[in-house]
Amino acid sequence: MLTRRQAVGPLASAIVLLLWAAPLAHAGGGAECPPNLPDCQIDAGGGGKPPGGKPPGGDGDTGGGDSGGGAKCIIDDAEVPCHRPGLGWFNPADRCYWALLEPQPPADDPAWTIATHLPADWKPGQGALYNTTCTAKGAELMGGTAYSATPPPGQGGMVDPAVLAQQAIKNMRLTGADIGIAPRQGGQSLVGLPVWLWNNPTATTWGPKVESVSAGGVTVTATAHVDRIIWTTGDGDSVTCKGPGKAYLPEYGTQKPECGHIYSRAGQYAINATSKWVVDWTASTGQNGRISTDRASATNVSLAEAQALNTQ
Structure with missing residues (x-):
């Protein structure tokens, strides 16, 4: 019987490269949430859908999950x-x-x-x-x-710039990560070898995304970008990545990814990615603020022991 040390040798590496071969999985290529849905979960290979509950890592926006955003x-x-x-x-x-x-x-x-x-x-x-x-x-x-002649800017009952900022966020249609993963969706990797995770960046999955909203003589311009992505890996662990991560190519072999995880036990694991968006806004009245909001995406990965892959 092969030991685990033998399993990550040249033969196992070749098997992994075959399993990770293109096409690599990602979450639907441009899938978007509905325009007025503040929270959105995207499954790899599918479009946006409302989550069954709060996304991992925090709530969504305008429904109580945004932090900050009040006018200063x-x-x-x-x-x-x-x-x-x-x-x-x-x-x-x-x-x-x-x-x-x-x-x-x-x-x-x-x-x-x-x-x-x-x-x-x-x-x-x-x-x-x-x-x-x-x-x-x-x-x-x-x-x-x-x-x-009209109530001056900031007067009680007038348009609140912070409310316009929230509307700008809705108009942005921000989403969770467009997930890329190696081994590819439906493939299988070996315990002890790295699983690569990344976000395919666009304006709505990573930023920057800019939107302006006007009402009552007030214009608010908001700029959104992802500060970090928190990946919960399904085995009780999590990985925080400040960047979108690097897409896997076969020539990378089993080298360490910019963003990824190594599993210690075989099994099927659900992976959730929580994108921590930061939205900075300024109003034509001179006020400004910052809003934090989350978007979630999900995928899965299968890990096997080397013995199972090498059984005759």
């Missing part, structure tokens, strides 16, 4: 509350807090004529007056009563 308000390079009781909502256009005067003064009140930003052709019933408070360095004296 900045004054003098420091983050400040976007709303302050008594001062109102932060307006990034002038870095002041705007609070709607309630009730609004009557049309003949002098407050209208002395308000800043009042257009020369103003007519009663147009726009509203706000009390502005400026706390930025050098702007402390710029506050007072101001006129605006």
Whole structure:
């Protein structure tokens, strides 16, 4: 009987190369999730489908799994509350807090004529007056009563840039990894030899992917990229790869892959890949943020002991 040490010799290597021969498996070549489905799982050789539960490594987006994404308000390079009781909502256009005067003064009140930003052709019933408070360095004296024809950027009830960023993510149709694996799908490898794992990178499987969304006079531009992929290998282990990995070629033989795993026991193993996407967004109002979201893909691999492959 051959020992395991004998099994990984030249004969076993030749057998493995035959088993790993092209075509190599990958997940469907461009399969995409439905446009409004935040979570998506892709099986190797098939298209997108909703997962039966949470994908490995975290939740998806907009359904509660995204982290971060809230709008940030900045004054003098420091983050400040976007709303302050008594001062109102932060307006990034002038870095002041705007609070709607309630009730609004009557049309003949002098407050209208002395308000800043009042257009020369103003007519009663147009726009509203706000009390502005400026706390930025050098702007402390710029506050007072101001006129605006429409609620200013950042005003409560206006379009939230963070919400537009979430919509941009939906429009991107981001997916999990387009999985490549050696040995190929349906093939078999030997215990003790490396299994190669990689992602076939595109804009929607790796990034960068850029999308802009506009509403209510606000435009948000979001850029997404995969920060890392966490591969759970089905044997209780996991592998984290910062890059997409390198596709296997027969001339590589049994050398160590950029991203892969070595199994110690024979069997059929389910492999799940969780792509950790990072989305940075900026708004035309000056606000910005970051959203983290996950996408999942799956495949499987079969491992045999060398004795089984060499039995006459």
